[in-house]
Amino acid sequence: MKFTFTHMKGSKAGTTQELDADVVTVGRDPQNQLAYDPAQDDKVSSFHATIAAQGGQVVVTDVGSRNGTFVNGHRITGPTPIVPGAVLQFGEGGPLCAVLFTAGAGPAAGAPAAPAAGKPAAAAAPAAAPAPAPAKPADAKPADAKPADAKPADAKPAGKSRGCMVMGMIGGLLLACVLGTVAVALREQISRRIPSGLMTYVQKIPVVNKLFKIPPPPRLPAGVKLPQGGGAKPATEAPPATEAPPATEAPPPATPDGQ
Numbered sequence: 001m002k003f004t005f006t007h008m009k010g011s012k013a014g015t016t017q018e019l020d021a022d023v024v025t026v027g028r029d030p031q032n033q034l035a036y037d038p039a040q041d042d043k044v045s046s047f048h049a050t051i052a053a054q055g056g057q058v059v060v061t062d063v064g065s066r067n068g069t070f071v072n073g074h075r076i077t078g079p080t081p082i083v084p085g086a087v088l089q090f091g092e093g094g095p096l097c098a099v100l101f102t103a104g105a106g107p108a109a110g111a112p113a114a115p116a117a118g119k120p121a122a123a124a125a126p127a128a129a130p131a132p133a134p135a136k137p138a139d140a141k142p143a144d145a146k147p148a149d150a151k152p153a154d155a156k157p158a159g160k161s162r163g164c165m166v167m168g169m170i171g172g173l174l175l176a177c178v179l180g181t182v183a184v185a186l187r188e189q190i191s192r193r194i195p196s197g198l199m200t201y202v203q204k205i206p207v208v209n210k211l212f213k214i215p216p217p218p219r220l221p222a223g224v225k226l227p228q229g230g231g232a233k234p235a236t237e238a239p240p241a242t243e244a245p246p247a248t249e250a251p252p253p254a255t256p257d258g259q
Contacts, residue, residue, distance in 0.1 A: 001053040003101045008087075010095025011037035023052040026090055036095060043067050043091030051088075051099065057081045058101050060088065067091030 003024055005017045017034070025032040027048040028041060034051075036044045045065040052059055061079045062069040070089040071080050082088075084100045 001058070001101055001103060003051065003099060005034065006098045006100075008096040008098065009089075010097075011040040012095065012097070023050055025050050036090070041090075041095050043094030045091070048090050049088075053101075054079075058099075060086075065091065067094060 001020070001022055003019045003021070005019070007013050007015050007017070019033050021033060024034055025047065026034045026036075026044070027046050028036050028038045028044050029046040032047065045067070047063055048065040049063055049069045050061050052061070059079045059081050060069065060071055060076065062076055068075045068091065070076070070092070071082060072087055073089075075092075082099070084102075085098060087096060087098050089096050
């Protein structure tokens with residue numbers, strides 16, 4: 001793998017560095033392929049990160065640095081794949097570089113091996129490719145499919161049913177008010193027209209009393225009776241008590257001489 005690093009910040013700013021390796025180690029230690037200055041690039045650890053080709057892609061891994069590794073401004077926490085042109089930063093506030101990479105001249109990973117010497121190239125039979133599945137016509141629709149705008153036959157608009165419910169409630173309230181007014185008027189008329197003597201018998205009828213709520217007749221004062229004619233008459237006064245006759249005087253006691 002051929003790597004090209006364009007340094008934008010740090011001790012290597014303004015320079016370009018090319019490395020041909022499968023794994024590039026980054027740090028301040030001189031043993032690293034991408035080695036930074038130990039004095040100027042103090043945000044970089046001695047062994048900071050690795051850039052390696054794995055499975056047909058390039059992966060950046062932080063190896064336990066003190067200030068972390070950033071890819072395009074985001075701190076990574078594990079092996080992170082990158083694309084050509086990714087911006088790497090080693091340590092928060094540390095050096096910046098853009099990395100480009102291309103595959104080497106050797107056979108790519110996963111490519112078939114060359115045929116052995118002395119055997120014709122035609123001996124290697126190509127692997128049989130699976131037959132493609134028959135394509136379905138684009139306009140084919142299942143037989144039981146229903147159009148999207150179809151509505152069930154018994155569906156009713158919600159607004160109409162709600163309006164009927166509101167109108168029914170208003171009509172019920174008006175009917176209750178009318179019946180209440182009529183009942184009050186009937187109760188007052190009946191209570192005025194029924195004589196007080198008949199009111200006592202009317203009140204004994206539970207249905208009438210409960211329906212019209214007839215008030216009880218006024219209570220008469222003590223000693224006043226209600227005649228059949230309807231007029232109140234005071235009770236007759238008791239005759240005055242007669243005085244008792246005066247007691248007769250007793251005769252004087254008899255004397256010894258008979259007088």
